[in-house]
Structures are given as C-alpha cells and as structure tokens.
Amino acid sequence: MYAPATGQAKPLEEEVITEENVYERPDETIAFFPKQVLYDLFVSTLILLACSVLSYVAPAPLSEPADPATTTYIPRPEWFFFFYEQMLMFFPGYALIGFGAVVVPTIFIILLFALPWMDRGPNYSPLQRPFATVIGLLVVITIVLNMLLALARIINFPGA
C-alpha cells in the first residue's frame, strides 16, 4: 500500500556529477520512516529508561534549605560548569577576573556563531581541513582538562 521514497526512483545514473551538485544527494538513502524513526526511538527509549532508573538510584538532589549565613557550606558548580569555574582560577585580580569570566567566553561565543563564515572551504572531511579540526580538538581537550583539574581541586580541598 505504501510506496516508501527511497531516493533511488530517480535516474541517478544519467546525472552528471559536478563540483556543485556532488553533495546534493547522498550515495544511499533510506526513508525517514520507518528505519530512521526506529533508530531515534531506540536512543530516546534508552535515555528515558536511564532517566527513570537514575531517578530512583540517584534521586535528584535537594540539599539543606538555602542559608546565606553559612560558613561551612562549600559551593560547587554543576559538572557542566566545572571547566568554566576552573578557568576562573587563572584570572586573578580586578583587571583579569572580568576578562576571564566574561570577555573570553563572549569572544568564544561570537567565534562560535561566526564559524560558518570563518571556515568556508569546499571540503567537508575533517582530514581535509586540518586547521578547523585541530582547533576543535584543542577546544575539546581544554574543556576536558579543565574539568579534570576542577575535579582534582574539589577532591583535594581540605575538609571536603
């Protein structure tokens, strides 16, 4: 009854492949439904199951009610802010705190927005545009290293 679009109904062989249209259509396609939907559903189910199990194994935290007058509580950021928090260690003093905490991240975000216009070459493969790949890897490594540094500092804090 259904006639799934496979993308192969068109006469592909007659098409002249040029620099312009080479990326218009992948070599092999599948219909979004059912295969891709099934894959998506599989991953979503895994996530939902993990969330449900974790809800009971490691319930969402709720610490003591807020007390602005505490002197024993140790504030710790959530894990996804670890790298950012660690970065603040490297920028002491009035002149640098604002620079490290606000200016550097802002510049990074602007560069992130501008990425498509900075890397305009015709190549897609990460191996054929080494500059972008190396920068990307450096960013990932910096973030992971900073996370580990923050973790080490938190574990070694006296009295923690």
Added chain:
Amino acid sequence: MAELQKDPMTRGDFLGFGVLGAVVGAILTIPPAAFVLGPLIDTDVRGQSDVPSGPDDWFEVAPISEVPAGTEPKVFTVEFPVEQVYGKPEIQEESGTSSKEFTVPSAIWLSWEHEINADGTYGQNLRPSFLDGKSEGLSESEIEEIQSTLNVLSSSCAHLGCPVRWLIREGEGEFLCPCHGGIYNINGEYVAGPPPRDMYSYDFEVREDGIVYAKHQFDTGGDNGPQEPYVI
C-alpha cells in the same frame, strides 16, 4: 494556491502602517521594559535600596566581650531586613495577613586587628587591654580605640561571593574561600589566590553598653576598589 497579488502601497497605507505601528509598538515596548527593569530604575536611577540603611538602621551583632581575645575570629549571624517587592513593610502591613519580615541572614566575622610582620606572620594583637576588666560602660575614648582595632568582616569572599571559613594551617590561622582558594589574614587583608581585594568590612559602631552594631553597608571606596559585594 492562488496567484500572488501585489498591490502597490499608497501614501495613505504607508502613513497608516507608520501611525498604527508606532502606537502598538510604543504600548508594547516602553511599559513592559519599565515593568521588568523596575528594580534597576529604583536602585540605579532613583538611588533606592532594598536594605534599610538610614541613620537608625543599626543591627546588633554581638557584645564586645564575646569577641575572642586571641588570634581567632568568631562568626555571628545578623538578620538584616530586606524590603524587596512584595516584602516591603508597607505592603505587609496593608495585607494584614502576612507579617513575616524578609531578612538576609548574614555571617559576620569579628576579631581583633593584628599587626602583620613582613613575612606575613601575625605580630602583636591590638586588642585594647582595658577590655580584660570591663565589657560595658565604655567611655568615648575607649569606644574609639575599640572601633579602630575591631575587624567586622563579611563572610562573602571578595572574589565570587562564596562563604569564607577560618582555617588553621601550620599554627597560623587564615580565612580561606572554599571556591577558588582565596586567602585572607585575620584582618581580612588579601594574602593569596584570585580575589581582587580585601574582604568586605561592615560599617559598624560600638556603644557604651559594649555591644557592636552593624549596618548592611560596606567599605567600597578608596584603595579597595569600586567593586560592590552585591549579592549578599
């Protein structure tokens, strides 16, 4: 689908768009902006504050006799009232049903000033010696001496506002911030780490009955730089 039909825009149409757009735009931008930015207008433009800091708004911290005599601070909690949005006293009074006062409990470290040696170790404790014998009925000159040697420090780290703690390492005590390891000495002076300035000290006064009073106000001028503690 029908063909697109592109009629020309007349001068009247243009005027209509301009006038109607201006009316709708003005009503939907200016009042909402003022509505949302209200607290900013109050604090930055009209110079108001959520913390009462008039001439009578002194709050009791502790009797002077409870400040440790040695090289050691002690923390006291003061509940400064906060008159913010629906918590303003006149509104609380108006409603009659809710009289709960909103406060910011603030931790205040009290200690005696110490001389600091060149190598950073503590020298002489400057605690006035007359306090050994009495703790109230102070004379004006005694009050003055106490006020010049008492440290009244906010627990909020000058770096990112975490609560500092007193930690003794190698015999010498120091204030340590648990967040990024900022270190201050007993006088609240910056020693090490990322903080840009000394700890904030409260505006305070000592009265004849030997009790320390503080205002929810800090030393933000002078050498300590312009940065306000804000948050707490």
Added chain:
Amino acid sequence: MIGRIRSQAFETGKFLTDWMEHRTGIVTMMEHFLYEPVPKRGAWLYTLGSATLFCISLQFLTGILLLFYYVPTTDHAWNSIYYIMNEAYFGTLIRGIHYWSANFLLVVIGLHMAQVFFSGGYKAPRELNWVVGVALLLLVVVLAFTGYLLRWDQDGFWASVVGMKIGSYSPFVGGPTIRFLMGGDVIGPSTLSRFFALHVWLLPAALAPLIGAHLYLLRKHGVFGSEFEYSDRLAKLHERERLESYEQYEEDEGEPFTGRRDREDRE
C-alpha cells in the same frame, strides 16, 4: 462476520482520513514528513539530534508537571520540592526525569555539536542552522543556570550567588545586569520570582520557536551527516574530472595520453 467488521472499519478509517485530508491536508503533510529520503550510512549519528529534541521535550513535559506543586517563594520553594520528592505520587520520578534528562541534554547537545563541527555540517547553505543551534545551546545553558536557584537549597542558592557575582564583573554592564537578575540590590524574594519567570516562561518561549526554525532549516536543506555518505558520488566526480583532464591534455598536446607523465608527477 469478522471479515465484515474489518472491511467496515477499513471503510470508516479511509473515510475519516480522506475527510481530514480534504480539510487539512494532514495526510500529505505526514507523508512529506515521514517518507523523506535521509542518508543511510550515518543513520546512528543523526539520532544525536533527535535525542536532543527528545530531552527537551521531556524537560517541557516534566517541567509543566512540576509546576502543579512548585511554589516560587523563598519561604515555600524548598518545602514544595521536598513535598514533590517525598509525598507526591511518582514525584521522585517526575523530578528525577527533569533533573537527569537535563544532564543528558547537555551531554547529547555537546555530542551533536561536535558531530556537526567535525563533519563540516555548518557549511553553506546550512550556516543559519548552525547559528540557530548555537543560540539554542546558549538558551539551554541559561535554562540550566536559572533552574538551579528554584530549589532554594544550599547548592542552588550558592551556585547562583557565584554565577551572579561572575556576571557582576562584566565590563560596563556588570552592576545593572545582576541588579536586574536579583530584582534589587540584594538577593531576596524578588530574585526567586525573576529566576522563576525566566526559567519557566521567558526562556522556554524563546526556545520553542528556535527549535521550530532549527527543524525547518534541517528539512529545507536536508541532513548533512558526513562526507562518507557521498564517497561514491565523489569518486565518480573525480573519475570524470580525471578523464576530462586527459582529453584536455590530448587536445593541447596533439598526441595520445600515455599516462607516463602522470606517473612521473607522482614520483
């Protein structure tokens, strides 16, 4: 008997779908959505994007549910969450999903972004989809930040103190920014109201249309997974270009191409 019921049910179903199709065009639209060809080889890579969408949907759903019990005031916020966690039916699960899927969301959003970055998926004509994606990432991070304070527990409170204090160091706008966030010049009841308004209404209201734009642009330009989806076509292109360069050589030199020169170049 059973055969008649089945054929009647089929008739009714066909009538209803035809009726809906005639009035809304929904069947055509669904076919358009469901039967689009997508690249085959990287199919599992594309689940990162849909997993992000799924996590955000979970956030919306469980967030709305939590609002049935949550109270955004300084004296009741903590109590209401304590109630959700200990008394409400499945409260642990609902809040647990909200909490854990927020964590997973940040993981999959990072992986999704890395995948697009390293496969060059942001290149023309998909630049704007990357821009919308970065905006979505920022919104999600701010949502994570504002949601933390709503618990009004030690963790959330102090993280927000530190976060706002960081904001206060912004050049020129630092002070006004955090007085705007705090709703005054000190943290208090107004701060919680504002974070609540941002977390529950303003940011999700900004997030939803951007997700729509992200999906629209995705469908408009199609998925770009990785270059390996196109290796056959690239091979054909290079083969054709090579043949053309031989023809060009023969035309220019007036002699048949033997391939020797090609080999010399390579050595």
